[in-house]
Amino acid sequence: MRIVxxxxxxxxxxxxxxxxxxxxxxxxxxxxxxxxxxxxxxEDDRLVGIFSERDYARKVxxxxxxxxxxxxxxxxxxxxxxxxxxQTIDECMALMTQNRVRHLxxxxxxxxxxxxxxxDVVKEIIADQTLEIQQLENYILGRGxxxxxxxx
Numbered sequence: 091m092r093i094v095x096x097x098x099x100x101x102x103x104x105x106x107x108x109x110x111x112x113x114x115x116x117x118x119x120x121x122x123x124x125x126x127x128x129x130x131x132x133e134d135d136r137l138v139g140i141f142s143e144r145d146y147a148r149k150v151x152x153x154x155x156x157x158x159x160x161x162x163x164x165x166x167x168x169x170x171x172x173x174x175x176x177q178t179i180d181e182c183m184a185l186m187t188q189n190r191v192r193h194l195x196x197x198x199x200x201x202x203x204x205x206x207x208x209x210d211v212v213k214e215i216i217a218d219q220t221l222e223i224q225q226l227e228n229y230i231l232g233r234g235x236x237x238x239x240x241x242x
């Protein structure tokens with residue numbers, strides 16, 4: 091079973107973040123620029139929350155607030171669900187499903203080393219299932235285990 095660190099090795103350890111005092115509008119600009127659905131909120135090198143598209147939709151637009159006058163700290167999610175690098179992809183999916191979150195910061199001890207999204211997790215699950223199907227097909231057809239599908 092693959093683990094969180096496997097995702098980060100491929101995806102990288104880049105973390106897009108915003109300061110809690112920044113405006114929601116600035117956060118939205120950064121998210122659009124980086125093409126991401128969430129930003130980690132960091133103050134004094136410490137993870138203090140997560141700001142997502144969902145926070146914006148529910149706590150700004152639907153509440154009749156202005157993104158130009160609202161600080162990220164006023165609407166960010168401060169209950170941080172996180173994972174460790176050695177946790178399995180299945181554990182991540184369970185956490186995301188149980189807590190209804192789409193992004194998980196990755197902490198190694200107290201150090202932030204990356205973030206994974208539901209898209210990253212689903213991609214890994216599909217890759218694992220594809221490999222398992224290939225192996226079962228090879229077994230059924232009497233070809234044995236073939237690590238590289240081109241070696242058929």
